Structure formats: structure tokens, C-alpha cells
Amino acid sequence: MTELHQDVKNWLAELKGRIHIAQQRVALAINRELVGLYRQIGCDILARQAEQGWGAKVIERLAHDLRAVFPDMKGFSPSNFKYMRAFAEAWPDESIVQQPAAQLPWGHNLVLLDRLK
Template structure:
């Protein structure tokens, strides 16, 4: 094979390889985003159901602890069922009661980032309430 023919075929091969690598990477990103969206939907549904049960049955805070323990026992490979996370799920669903919100940004960012934003909003609300109380004096 002449050098020119090899270089030509090698260039074509390299371009083909680059294209395949890029497609694989894009598919991996789309798959991760789809998994994240499903996880956010699951967490929202769990939070909604917990909120409804608390309202209907007047459950106390101890139920969250028990749910967390039972869910961890049933799914030890999942780290997302701590009592703290279950409380986040409940608050998340109560803050956004319409499932349509999941078509927007909350389903497109990670659960960790949703919780971080939620904490910041709660902190801002608390600071605003303190400011309002202070300004009334």
C-alpha cells in the first residue's frame, strides 16, 4: 500500500473513530439525564405520597424514621432513602405540588442540586421573616 493511500485511509478511519466516540459520549449523557429525570420523578412521587399520608392519617415525625429504615433494608444498594432525604422529598413535593414542574428545571438537575437550592430558599425565607419581624419593632 502506498503512503498516500495509507494516509488517506488512515485519515478516513480517524474521522470515523472521532465520530463514533462523540456519538457514544452523547448517548452516555442522554442516558444519564434520563436516569436523573426518572430519579427526580420517583423522589417527587415518594414525597407527594408521604405528604398525603401525613395529612390523611395524622402521622408523626417518627414515621419518617421508620420509612427510612424499612426502605434502606429493602434497597440497601440505594443511598437516597435516609430520613433527611425523605423529608426533602416531602418538602420538594409540597413546594411544587403540580407534577408538571418536573418538565422544567427540577428534573434537569441532580437531586443534590435540588436539595441545595431548597436549603438556600429556606434560608432566604427565614432571613426575610426575621428582617420583617425586626422592622416591625
């Protein structure tokens, strides 16, 4: 195998590693945003139920309205909104995520170790 061919193979391997790391970071960011959104929706439900009372059917109306606005999206069932409400009730403090350094995937360390070899 020529030195140039090996260089291209090494570069390709490094690119694949960077792509995997970027994919992991995107997945983490999406999950973090969704968890925050679900908690916020749960807090909103708690506040509206406190204002309007249980007979106001806050969850049922919300499920109906959001399914009408976003017909192709899943997750807007009354039971999911009840889970969001329970989540917000269980964790009223907004800081429920790990420190930023703890959120980094370990894959970036493996790429660095490969470079040191």
C-alpha cells in the first residue's frame, strides 16, 4: 500500500469519527431541547389548571388544539400531556440537566487517543 493511499485511509477514518461525534452532539442537543420543552409544557399545564380548575379540561383541549395545528406530529395525546405535567411537578427546578462537560460524548476522547498513537 502506498503512503498516499494510507494517508487517504487515515483521513477518511478521521472524518468518519468527526461525523459520528457531530451526530451524537446533534442527538444530545435535540434530546435536551425536547426535555426542556416537555417540562415547560408541563409547567404551563400546571399553571393553567391552577387558574382554571380541573373541570376546565386543560389537557384535553390542549391535546385537541395541538393535534389540529400539527396533524403529522406524534406525542400530543392527553396521556403524554399528563406525563409532561407529572414531570414538571416532580422537577419544578429548571436546572435538571448535567453540567455541560458531563454532556459531552466520550467519542471525542477516542479520536484524540487515536491521534496520539
